[in-house]
Structures are given as structure tokens and as C-alpha cells.
Amino acid sequence: MYGDYTCLDCGRTFDVPHRxxxxxxxxxxxxxxxxxxxxxxxxxxxxxLCDGCGEPITGDYVQIEIAGKRYCDQCFLMRSLDENEKG
Ligand SMILES: [Zn+2]
Ligand SMILES: [Zn+2]
Incomplete structure (x- = not known):
């Protein structure tokens, strides 16, 4: 499982930040x-966590409010392409 927090630099997750x-x-x-x-x-x-790939999102993410789901850039891009193909 992943920790409560995600490092934006190294991408590792942890429960307790160093203080x-x-x-x-x-x-x-x-x-x-x-x-x-x-x-x-x-x-x-x-x-x-990305609702597409299940990985922690460390960069920008896109939230689709109607669906209440969040995707990382990569998954959102793939979804966008899918929807465009379907018209
Ligand atoms: Zn780190
Ligand atoms: Zn993803």
C-alpha cells in the first residue's frame, strides 16, 4: 500500500513526514x-491515487468533478484520446 503522503521530488510515499x-x-x-x-x-x-493506473500522482493531476475521479496526466491524456476517437 501507499503512505498518506507522496514526495513530489522522488515519488515515494510515506505515512510520517520527517519533521x-x-x-x-x-x-x-x-x-x-x-x-x-x-x-x-x-x-x-x-x-x-490515480483512478486510471492506481499509482500515486506526483505531478499535476486532472480531476473530473462529475465523475469524482482523478487521473494523472498520462491517464487523462489516454482517456481524452479515447473519447475523441469515439466522437
Ligand atoms: Zn522524496
Ligand atoms: Zn494514471
């Missing part, structure tokens, strides 16, 4: 970022 506190010697915020991908330190987002 730390970057105080820069100050007592109060702002802290610029205090969590990241535990594997590569990259940005991450909640895991969204």
Missing part, C-alpha cells in the same frame, strides 16, 4: 519549513 524545528536562534515563528520527505528532503503532498 524538525528550525529556530534560527529565535524563540517564536516564523519557521520556514519544518517537515519534508524522509527519504530525500523534498516537498510532499497528500497522496492522491
Amino acid at each position: 524538525w524545528t528550525e529556530r534560527h536562534g529565535f524563540i517564536s515563528p516564523p519557521y520556514e519549513r519544518n517537515s519534508c520527505c524522509p527519504y530525500c528532503g523534498g516537498d510532499y503532498a497528500r497522496t492522491i
